Amino acid sequence: MSPAGSSRWSPTTEQLMILEELYRSGIRTPSASQIQQITTHLSFYGRIEGKNVFYWFQNHKARDRQKLRRKLSKQLQLQQQQLQVHHCQLNPDIPNHYVGTFGYTPCSSTPDFPFYNPPTFLYQGGSSNTSEQALNCAWNVHNLQSNLAEKEEVTFYNNGWSTPVDVNNQESSSCCTSRPLKTLDLFPLTTTRTNEDCTTPPK
């Protein structure tokens, strides 16, 4: 399926399984290099681009939240109904609206996960540096997808693919610094896994 010139990417079963495993392992907003590496590894199972990975995580996260929201609001509605049943006619004019609205998480918009089991795969090659490498938005992510070469005099400081990663750079669980938690080592380098490892199949 999905013939050659299909307009939109549709993931292979293996690709989907790997993506979901990564998601389950706690990855929500992969950095540029993570996306790059995921893309590289998944391209073994079929045509894929960085933006596909990027969008996949974005959509999956959003729809997860959405699902949770719906579930919670339904629960709340049920609870309120139960409360009304309990209180019967004591307070007949409880507002009962404003159930489905949730504000943002104010700080570090996505608390994501404390990372259950980061599988070894992405080795996060480089840039233990500070600010100008906050590779997390669509922009910088795409930077990796195509190539790291520049065209004009755009002075990139240090792409740093040579320096080994300084893992001890995490300020352990200090939220609000600037997304210091960079996942690494997501998968073993043997990408010959097929499907006898993923326990819970999707849906």
Added chain:
Amino acid sequence: MSPAGSSRWSPTTEQLMILEELYRSGIRTPSASQIQQITTHLSFYGRIEGKNVFYWFQNHKARDRQKLRRKLSKQLQLQQQQLQVHHCQLNPDIPNHYVGTFGYTPCSSTPDFPFYNPPTFLYQGGSSNTSEQALNCAWNVHNLQSNLAEKEEVTFYNNGWSTPVDVNNQESSSCCTSRPLKTLDLFPLTTTRTNEDCTTPPK
């Protein structure tokens, strides 16, 4: 100002003026190649990256809308007040809320402009093709910012930097097709303009 390692880009006066002129000329969501070319030309006036251009247009458009919204809602409020003054106390329980909420434009999310005066600058080199070149999202845009080279087996069909642009491809004002309006030729190639051309200076 803005020494070498400044954390965020702050546009030069010339850059800002050019950007605003482009905006006034109707550009709202520049394509990847447009962004690439704008970046190239603006880099003559100072350090700039593609994502700066991208974000600039995004923010400018959003805040323009925001401003308009505020203005309109204020006008509406005034009108309603005037109406109330006219009707005096005939209808004392007019809702009077729901003034500041605006839905989306349902179709072709950004009607943008019919392009007043597209200055000749971006020559939009290529891809008079159909779907697989809808260069409008952060992803594809960034693709240009760094380089057009690929890394893996990502089969790009035809980057087409050679074919001349077919301008008569516009289906004049047929909204809802699929964003066929591709701006081109924004500026003359003589980028030595300073500021004697921009009529209405910003604020």
Added chain:
DNA sequence: GCAAATTAATGATTTATTCAAG
């Protein structure tokens, strides 16, 4: 069984909101 028609999922884009530098 099997396409056409409909509906549900989900990939891709755009817009709104938020954070934070200056």
Added chain:
DNA sequence: CTTGAATAAATCATTAATTTGC
């Protein structure tokens, strides 16, 4: 307070499931 940067939400659009009539 303004605005660059980033993320989340809403929306669009295409593909896959599925239903339906034959």
